[in-house]
Amino acid sequence: MAAKRTTKALTATAAHEARAERLQAATGALATAAIAAMDEELPWFGKLSAQDRSWIGLVAQSGITAFVDWFRDPEAHSSMPTRMFGSAPREFTRVISLHQTVDLVRTTIEMIEDTIGDLLPTDDVPVVREAMQRYAREVAFAAATVYAQAAEMRGAWDARLEALVVDSVIRGEADESVRSRASALGWTGTATGTTGSSEVAVVVGRAPEADLGTENVADAVRAAAREAGADALCAMQGDRLVIVLGGTSKPVDIVQKLAGWFGPGPIVVGPVVKDLMSAVTSARAAVAGLRAAPGWPDAPRPVQADELLPERSLSGDGHARRQLASDVYGPLTIGDGVLRDTVAAYLDSGGSIEATARAMFIHANTVRYRLKRVGEITGYSPTNPRDAFTLRVALTLGRLLNPEPGTYVL
Incomplete structure (x- = not known):
């Protein structure tokens, strides 16, 4: 009995090997038929460049060859479905989408199922078709893995490129190359649903x-x-x-x-x-x-x-100092500088309108009018504690940068 089982197993192995050899001999015809099927059934395939079509042809041929090796010994070639994409360069994932790759796999498999009946003996066809169904599932998972890895690599590269763009902006090196890199990241600089230039x-x-x-x-x-x-x-x-x-x-x-x-x-x-x-x-x-x-x-x-202009100027920010001196102190010196003198007297008097009026020998309503004008011109109201602090710092900086009365030069 044992001898009969051994003989039967050897016979089955020999039959399977013979079937694999016949399938091996048909790979050239299958690869040619696969490319023809893609060209006929997939409109976008014919629009690709010759180089891109060549890459896809290599993948298709590699996939058919890998299927034969896997069919011959599935356990020894369990990783073959994933390795079949190794013949395509990294740019392959940028040329066609995952959806298009699935269409390629489906078209190739359907072509093999329709063609093997003309290339192989009748007894081989059911066995090969069943194996092809199992192999197709593994190829689908392999394709998903390839695109997932490509997406991870692009994500890591995009993150580095984005960091480089932001760093260039911070360091004051924003030029046309930075604009180009930002554009590569999908930056439009415009609000959703709008076109044209925008504020930043x-x-x-x-x-x-x-x-x-x-x-x-x-x-x-x-x-x-x-x-x-x-x-x-x-x-x-x-x-x-x-x-x-x-x-x-x-x-x-x-x-x-x-x-x-x-x-x-x-x-x-x-x-x-x-x-x-x-x-x-x-x-x-x-x-x-x-x-x-x-x-x-x-x-x-x-x-x-x-x-934060006052705090920035106190922490050593020269731009903030000049901004306070030009945008706040400067307008107060227009004419005879009466607004500057009034706000200075008001701040020196502790925010008392009556004390300011007495010190300047003017009516209290005149003080109120001038303080209102200060707020309108500079955007800072002397009667607001925070604004009063900003005005105090601006007056000090203005005097330091323009010590001569009646002159204002930055």
Whole structure:
């Protein structure tokens, strides 16, 4: 009995080997028929370049050859379905989509099932078709794996490229190459559903404490920004999170919806600029504002960088000093400088209108009128404690930068 079983097993093995040899001999005809079927049934295939069609032909031929090896000994060639894609270069996944790859596999399998009846003996056809069904499932999983790995690699590369773009903006090196790199990342700089150029603002805050991963945070920030109607580039820089917002003239409204992705502490929004090439101005103010923010513990979150001008000037920000001197002190010196003198007397008197009137020998209503004019001209009201502090610093800086009465030069 044992001898009969052994003889029967040897006979089955020999029959299977013979069937595999016949299938091996038919691979050339199957590969040719596969390319012809793709050209006939897939409209997009004929639109590819000759090089791309050659790559796909190599994959198809590799797949048919791999099927023969797998059919001959499935256990010894269990990894063959995954390896069949090794003949295609990395760019293969950029040439055709996963959906198109599935169409290729389906077309090839259907072609083999329809063709093997003409190439193999009748007894071989059911066995080969059953094996092909099993193999097709493995090929589908292999294709999904290849595209998943390609997506991971692109994601990692995009994250590095995005960090490089944001770093260039922070360091003031935004040029045409930065614009090109941002465009490669899908940056349009425009609000959702709009076209044309847009305004840009840079936002800086502390990085989140939770170990969420740079890519996870960046993806979430971009998604939230798009939902809010803006475009965004995002990068972690050490212990800070930097976001470049595009497509909005009201970045504070957008940042309020993104605040949850920042760590504890201040979030500073730089001034709005016309485009990405000018974003260094916004970035410089935002970074300086984050450095100076501890000087104003009760600052709103988020806070605009221009609201931190006094703290920025005290922390050594020369741009903030010049801005206070030109935009706040400068307008007060127009004419005979009466507005400057009035606000200085008001601040020196501890915020008393009556004391200011007595010191300047004018009516109290005149003081009130002049203080109102100061607020209209500079945007800072002397009667507001926070604005009064800003005016005090601006007066001091203006005097230091322009010591001569009646002259104002920056």
